[in-house]
Amino acid sequence: MSRPTQQILALNAFEPGSAKGLPDDVRALVERRKASFGPASVLFYKEPLHVVEASGTFLYAADGKRYLDLYNNVPSVGHCHPKVVEAIAHQAARLNCHTRYLFDGLHEYAERLLSHFPASLSNVAFTCTGSESNDLALRMARVSTGNPGVIVTETAYHGNTTAVTEISPSSYKKGAPPAYVETIPAPDPAHYGADVSTGFAQAVKKAMTALESRGHRLGAFVADSIFSSDGVYADPPGFLKAAIDLVQKNGALFIADEVQPGFARTGTAMWGFARHGVVPDMVTMGKPMGNGFPMGGVVTRPDLLSRFCDEFGYFNTFGGNPVASAAGLAVLDVIAEEGLMENALAVGAHLMSRLKDLGTLCPQLGKVRGSGLYIGLDIVDRNDPANPSPATATDLINGLRERQILIGAAGPFGHVLKVRPPLCLTINDADHFVDTLDRVLGDRPAS
Amino acid sequence: MSRPTQQILALNAFEPGSAKGLPDDVRALVERRKASFGPASVLFYKEPLHVVEASGTFLYAADGKRYLDLYNNVPSVGHCHPKVVEAIAHQAARLNCHTRYLFDGLHEYAERLLSHFPASLSNVAFTCTGSESNDLALRMARVSTGNPGVIVTETAYHGNTTAVTEISPSSYKKGAPPAYVETIPAPDPAHYGADVSTGFAQAVKKAMTALESRGHRLGAFVADSIFSSDGVYADPPGFLKAAIDLVQKNGALFIADEVQPGFARTGTAMWGFARHGVVPDMVTMGKPMGNGFPMGGVVTRPDLLSRFCDEFGYFNTFGGNPVASAAGLAVLDVIAEEGLMENALAVGAHLMSRLKDLGTLCPQLGKVRGSGLYIGLDIVDRNDPANPSPATATDLINGLRERQILIGAAGPFGHVLKVRPPLCLTINDADHFVDTLDRVLGDRPAS
Numbered sequence: 001m002s003r004p005t006q007q008i009l010a011l012n013a014f015e016p017g018s019a020k021g022l023p024d025d026v027r028a029l030v031e032r033r034k035a036s037f038g039p040a041s042v043l044f045y046k047e048p049l050h051v052v053e054a055s056g057t058f059l060y061a062a063d064g065k066r067y068l069d070l071y072n073n074v075p076s077v078g079h080c081h082p083k084v085v086e087a088i089a090h091q092a093a094r095l096n097c098h099t100r101y102l103f104d105g106l107h108e109y110a111e112r113l114l115s116h117f118p119a120s121l122s123n124v125a126f127t128c129t130g131s132e133s134n135d136l137a138l139r140m141a142r143v144s145t146g147n148p149g150v151i152v153t154e155t156a157y158h159g160n161t162t163a164v165t166e167i168s169p170s171s172y173k174k175g176a177p178p179a180y181v182e183t184i185p186a187p188d189p190a191h192y193g194a195d196v197s198t199g200f201a202q203a204v205k206k207a208m209t210a211l212e213s214r215g216h217r218l219g220a221f222v223a224d225s226i227f228s229s230d231g232v233y234a235d236p237p238g239f240l241k242a243a244i245d246l247v248q249k250n251g252a253l254f255i256a257d258e259v260q261p262g263f264a265r266t267g268t269a270m271w272g273f274a275r276h277g278v279v280p281d282m283v284t285m286g287k288p289m290g291n292g293f294p295m296g297g298v299v300t301r302p303d304l305l306s307r308f309c310d311e312f313g314y315f316n317t318f319g320g321n322p323v324a325s326a327a328g329l330a331v332l333d334v335i336a337e338e339g340l341m342e343n344a345l346a347v348g349a350h351l352m353s354r355l356k357d358l359g360t361l362c363p364q365l366g367k368v369r370g371s372g373l374y375i376g377l378d379i380v381d382r383n384d385p386a387n388p389s390p391a392t393a394t395d396l397i398n399g400l401r402e403r404q405i406l407i408g409a410a411g412p413f414g415h416v417l418k419v420r421p422p423l424c425l426t427i428n429d430a431d432h433f434v435d436t437l438d439r440v441l442g443d444r445p446a447s
Numbered sequence: 448m449s450r451p452t453q454q455i456l457a458l459n460a461f462e463p464g465s466a467k468g469l470p471d472d473v474r475a476l477v478e479r480r481k482a483s484f485g486p487a488s489v490l491f492y493k494e495p496l497h498v499v500e501a502s503g504t505f506l507y508a509a510d511g512k513r514y515l516d517l518y519n520n521v522p523s524v525g526h527c528h529p530k531v532v533e534a535i536a537h538q539a540a541r542l543n544c545h546t547r548y549l550f551d552g553l554h555e556y557a558e559r560l561l562s563h564f565p566a567s568l569s570n571v572a573f574t575c576t577g578s579e580s581n582d583l584a585l586r587m588a589r590v591s592t593g594n595p596g597v598i599v600t601e602t603a604y605h606g607n608t609t610a611v612t613e614i615s616p617s618s619y620k621k622g623a624p625p626a627y628v629e630t631i632p633a634p635d636p637a638h639y640g641a642d643v644s645t646g647f648a649q650a651v652k653k654a655m656t657a658l659e660s661r662g663h664r665l666g667a668f669v670a671d672s673i674f675s676s677d678g679v680y681a682d683p684p685g686f687l688k689a690a691i692d693l694v695q696k697n698g699a700l701f702i703a704d705e706v707q708p709g710f711a712r713t714g715t716a717m718w719g720f721a722r723h724g725v726v727p728d729m730v731t732m733g734k735p736m737g738n739g740f741p742m743g744g745v746v747t748r749p750d751l752l753s754r755f756c757d758e759f760g761y762f763n764t765f766g767g768n769p770v771a772s773a774a775g776l777a778v779l780d781v782i783a784e785e786g787l788m789e790n791a792l793a794v795g796a797h798l799m800s801r802l803k804d805l806g807t808l809c810p811q812l813g814k815v816r817g818s819g820l821y822i823g824l825d826i827v828d829r830n831d832p833a834n835p836s837p838a839t840a841t842d843l844i845n846g847l848r849e850r851q852i853l854i855g856a857a858g859p860f861g862h863v864l865k866v867r868p869p870l871c872l873t874i875n876d877a878d879h880f881v882d883t884l885d886r887v888l889g890d891r892p893a894s
Contacts, residue, residue: 029551040572102476131763139612171759312620
């Protein structure tokens with residue numbers, strides 16, 4: 001790896017040692033959390049947020065205030081969306097078994113979901129999480145190609161199982177991924193120059209050679225097409241195609257991790273890969289699929305699934321159960337009925353434009369990148385704009401929290417503000433964010 | 448391995464080639480399933496069951512009939528239990544975020560859950576499935592012991608991730624687990640003789656030596672204390688202690704997989720391991736934890752969790768979210784309020800006694816084993832009772848389905864009827880099962 005990789009999972013973390021000055025209710029919960037969960041439970045913010053309710057794009061806290069949510073992509077069609085809640089409640093009261101019996105709903109959901117994919121991707125296996133989806137996709141890739149090698153980007157995060165952690169460099173606090181994994185820099189023009197497409201494909205080629213030199217032929221290239229944890233790299237549309245062509249021509253598979261960009265977030269299509277004019281061999285889904293109901297899935301070609309099933313039995317107890325099917329179907333309905341893809345496109349474009357305008361006035365604001373409602377905003381040293389400033393980013397995140405806006409960070413240095421709100425974000429919400437960011441920047445002229 | 452291992456995941460599977468004679472609604476759903484899910488979706492029974500509703504111990508089918516459920520341990524406190532459904536519906540409408548904010552419910556649930564464990568097991572990490580739980584436990588064991596070796600039983604099944612499949616011999620259709628895994632025969636007196644405790648401990652010792660000879664020191668012994676997929680081996684209580692003592696004295700860890708026996712099913716305690724007077728190093732949970740809401744967890748010692756967190760970040764997006772916490776708390780409430788542990792003990796004892804009585808009259812019925820409402824019933828060759836008869840078992844399972852009772856199989860040959868109903872099974876339900884089994888045996892005197 002050419003650059004140090006930040007622990008993505010610990011960005012904007014509360015420091016457990018600093019519980020002293022917290023409000024009583026917060027301190028009490030922090031202490032109870034520490035007792036039950038130990039160091040495994042990371043909280044956000046210098047002062048953790050105690051939430052009690054949520055609706056649409058807002059979280060309501062125990063302090064009586066409401067917080068605009070620019071962070072949470074799981075409640076993608078809006079927090080506690082009544083149609084999804086009703087689907088879950090209705091189905092949970094009626095039938096909630098596993099998929100070795102027949103029941104309605106499952107087939108309708110699978111067909112509706114698959115109708116959003118290229119025709120070659122006609123089979124689906126349901127799981128419960130994005131991690132389980134990526135884990136299964138990796139296994140299928142290994143079985144069908146016979147090759148263990150995997151290429152991912154330097155700050156990639158694809159989930160939390162043993163196998164998926166090995167292809168998630170950002171999960172390592174010590175050490176690094178094993179020899180069968182090769183990392184390449186994110187598709188950043190600052191690294192590859194203006195022709196990101198060619199540069200990125202060349203990096204993939206070099207990584208394939210490096211893997212082969214270690215005895216691991218390439219089995220799969222795994223990427224989320226918005227490069228979320230790398231710091232959000234969306235443009236130009238189509239830049240991925242050269243790399244994917246190279247991968248697929250060499251008999252390896254492209255696993256499109258749509259846990260982050262999927263389900264209409266990027267504004268122009270249901271899936272991030274579609275912006276690049278490529279057809280993946282497998283597509284993995286998670287987070288927003290059930291708007292908070294734990295569900296995931298792998299969509300793939302029948303030949304890949306069949307080869308896998310020749311070797312292993314696979315069953316996922318909760319995967320595709322009646323409640324998951326009902327939740328998933330409701331999410332698809334809401335995306336269509338409320339025009340959330342179109343909203344993501346319109347509000348995202350407005351937001352990017354306003355952030356760029358603000359950037360011309362504020363030296364701490366660097367590049368703005370993104371598509372639809374997945375936007376990254378570089379925070380840089382005001383005196384040296386080429387230098388990322390994670391300290392300023394952390395400062396802004398906590399400053400925004402004080403002014404009731406929730407946002408997170410990404411990127412190898414944690415210096416990229418990550419805008420990833422529910423897709424029902426309004427123009428007013430977007431304006432409120434930019435105006436507030438302006439004020440917070442004014443509050444904190446230093447650093 | 449000394450015996451061939453049956454594909455546990457495919458026991459009692461519908462043969463997709465035999466869709467012709469099925470009722471129209473069933474055939475249509477079977478065909479839609481095949482189109483969307485390919486070979487990954489296995490259905491139960493010669494004639495798959497089309498279910499539409501469920502309540503308590505009953506599933507209601509599209510054919511208008513109700514089926515007594517002796518198979519499903521996920522809806523452990525009863526299908527669609529109103530208290531759990533209400534908890535899910537109420538919380539899903541109010542707040543469903545991740546655990547990096549503070550919210551009520553999570554801490555109460557964690558504390559209530561941990562109160563059921565030995566004091567040394569005072570930390571919990573929430574996941575979404577039993578597979579994720581076992582995957583995380585394996586990772587923690589590897590980090591803290593530095594040793595990769597794992598011992599499991601011959602027909603073990605611990606879940607579906609890449610890492611967990613490697614310690615699940617019953618998931619392999621071809622090949623076998625890798626060299627760091629050693630299997631031992633299930634704790635069957637037919638194999639070990641009357642002193643199962645000593646024999647089983649000796650098998651563990653031998654397996655440790657075998658692993659070391661291959662360069663893999665033992666890191667963990669993983670077992671579910673009811674030995675579910677091996678065919679249900681419960682007695683005598685305490686027989687596991689010698690093996691666990693040996694494992695722990697050698698610096699390795701005991702991971703108690705409570706996905707099957709946990710949450711009061713064995714009738715005498717919340718956890719299967721408690722019957723054996725041992726204290727595990729980690730306990731993994733899944734299936735019944737949320738009565739169908741996808742949730743799981745790993746309970747462990749703080750020192751083991753801390754060592755893991757020094758090396759890796761771990762975050763589970765849906766794990767421990769407000770809805771999972773509410774569902775989990777409701778399950779604990781219902782177990783206590785409805786006396787389900789006591790019911791499991793009483794009804795289980797009655798059922799075992801009646802099955803034993805029936806066995807004296809029916810040569811096809813072999814040994815009855817179990818604890819509480821986890822019971823295994825050997826089905827044997829009527830002319831040679833020492834011989835397992837998976838064909839008869841399959842016949843009985845389909846015969847019981849015709850008479851509206853749902854039951855599954857287990858064991859290396861698929862010849863063990865597995866009785867694993869919701870814990871609210873009544874004495875009447877139990878009697879109805881035994882009476883019906885008697886009739887089905889009468890229907891099918893052959894084989």
